[in-house]
Amino acid sequence: MATTTVDTNAIDLAAYVARAVEPSDPSPAVGADEPRDFSPFERVADGRRALSAAVRADERRDLLPTERLADERRDLPSPEHLAVVPRDERTVDLAGARAAVAALLTALGRDTGSEHLADTPRRVADAYVEMLTPRPFTLTTFPNDEGYDELVLVRDVPFHSLCEHHLLPFHGVAHIAYLPGERIVGLSKLARVLEHLARDLQVQERLTQQVADLLDQHLAPRGVGVVLEAEHMCMALRGVGVTGSRTVTSALRGVLREDARSRAEFLALVGVGTGGRHPGT
Numbered sequence: 001m002a003t004t005t006v007d008t009n010a011i012d013l014a015a016y017v018a019r020a021v022e023p024s025d026p027s028p029a030v031g032a033d034e035p036r037d038f039s040p041f042e043r044v045a046d047g048r049r050a051l052s053a054a055v056r057a058d059e060r061r062d063l064l065p066t067e068r069l070a071d072e073r074r075d076l077p078s079p080e081h082l083a084v085v086p087r088d089e090r091t092v093d094l095a096g097a098r099a100a101v102a103a104l105l106t107a108l109g110r111d112t113g114s115e116h117l118a119d120t121p122r123r124v125a126d127a128y129v130e131m132l133t134p135r136p137f138t139l140t141t142f143p144n145d146e147g148y149d150e151l152v153l154v155r156d157v158p159f160h161s162l163c164e165h166h167l168l169p170f171h172g173v174a175h176i177a178y179l180p181g182e183r184i185v186g187l188s189k190l191a192r193v194l195e196h197l198a199r200d201l202q203v204q205e206r207l208t209q210q211v212a213d214l215l216d217q218h219l220a221p222r223g224v225g226v227v228l229e230a231e232h233m234c235m236a237l238r239g240v241g242v243t244g245s246r247t248v249t250s251a252l253r254g255v256l257r258e259d260a261r262s263r264a265e266f267l268a269l270v271g272v273g274t275g276g277r278h279p280g281t
């Protein structure tokens with residue numbers, strides 16, 4: 001309890017997130033009365049707690065964080081080809097969805113009998129079903145025969161998803177990285193993981209975590225880093241009406257979360273956390 005570990009990289013990240021997310025941000029992801037998993041600030045605080053604990057443990061065991069994690073992960077099973085299928089069996093009532101769109105149009109004072117709107121309920125319902133149906137794919141992995149142990153990063157992967165609070169899109173780019181363990185993964189699969197999870201009613205924070213967790217659990221790498229930058233149409237088209245503002249979220253696992261140098265390398269390659277020192281560090 002008396003030990004205080006100050007990690008400047010964690011503070012840099014917190015400051016970066018603080019800068020990236022406007023204080024007046026009305027995003028439903030941080031709405032006070034709406035469900036959400038965590039805030040970026042809570043996550044960074046949590047990461048720092050974990051880091052402090054890890055450093056204390058390492059002092060006892062005289063191991064670097066990297067070595068300790070590699071040691072812990074040695075016993076994990078090595079996945080090879082994992083079929084990623086829709087997460088649960090949601091039933092879609094297409095006729096019900098079309099009727100509901102027609103009811104919404106009527107409630108908004110629109111004439112669904114007009115020639116222009118006659119087929120709109122079908123088109124809207126079909127579009128939502130398509131946007132909310134994840135496509136199955138196989139997470140193909142290969143033995144890391146070359147023993148590659150440096151960061152693998154795919155930058156600027158475009159994505160779009162649907163905000164679960166307004167049913168409006170948010171879209172942007174993702175940066176997805178991992179530190180290989182015993183297996184490596186086809187690079188296009190990193191984008192497929194994101195696309196698979198984005199076809200859902202989402203909040204950006206949860207999507208970021210889900211991408212990191214899926215890779216962490218099914219690839220068993222030494223570390224995972226995911227940064228999402230997205231513009232939310234529910235901010236741009238309504239409410240505050242801000243266009244061009246981007247929300248940044250990150251999720252770090254394994255060595256990238258616990259080892260300051262690995263994390264700094266990842267954030268530098270992504271372009272995060274390179275803004276220099278901040279007051280208090």
Ligand SMILES: [Zn+2]
Binds near residue numbers: 028164166167168234
């Ligand atoms: Zn929204």
